[in-house]
């Protein structure tokens with residue numbers, strides 16, 4: 001069964017939403033140099049990580065300036081795993097894995113399989129995302145899943161599929177890529193228009209809070225989807 005991570009929690013109430021929906025992991029975004037409604041400060045990350053119950057994996061999601069800063073953050077927040085965005089080198093990753101007890105997940109660019117492959121031996125898992133010029137994720141953009149499926153079938157590491165997933169498209173994504181896990185951030189966020197109809201605009205404004213129905217649908221659709229058996 002495909003595991004599910006709900007990423008970008010900003011409030012303890014949303015941790016409850018994710019856990020009640022059956023999420024296997026939750027993500028807390030700290031120290032990312034992009035403008036995100038899901039970023040929280042270290043103190044809040046400590047608070048939420050501390051409240052994550054047994055059998056649910058807490059993941060610190062970060063895009064640090066240096067591997068030393070990542071080590072410092074991991075030691076402060078004490079997550080079960082750390083998800084590293086950006087251009088950390090293979091040596092940086094090796095330094096990180098030898099310095100912390102948390103499992104290390106490296107974010108790799110779905111459009112750059114050759115670079116991704118270099119991290120296969122050193123990371124505990126590879127998260128395949130659609131990334132922007134800065135190497136950040138959370139773009140809300142999907143990538144070519146057929147191509148991704150071909151690439152990830154050659155990786156030894158567990159693969160986490162991310163990038164523009166929603167309750168509506170996650171079943172297709174699971175069937176096509178057959179990942180170890182799927183990860184969603186913006187696709188289950190609450191739309192500001194849902195809070196105040198009178199300020200409705202054409203473009204939904206993210207609030208950094210989760211939509212409980214969307215989270216429940218996402219988890220159910222990801223988990224009930226069977227991967228296509230190999231003939």
Ligand SMILES: O=C(O)c1ccccc1N[C@@H]1O[C@H](COP(=O)(O)O)[C@@H](O)[C@H]1O
Pocket residue numbers: 007008027029032034035036037038061063085127129136137138139140141162163164165183184185186187
């Ligand atoms: O969520 C963000 O805003 C974000 C910012 C910077 C780095 C990572 C971010 N999120 C991660 O990106 C992927 C995919 O997100 P989405 O579902 O496409 O919105 C996910 O792993 C988040 O952890």
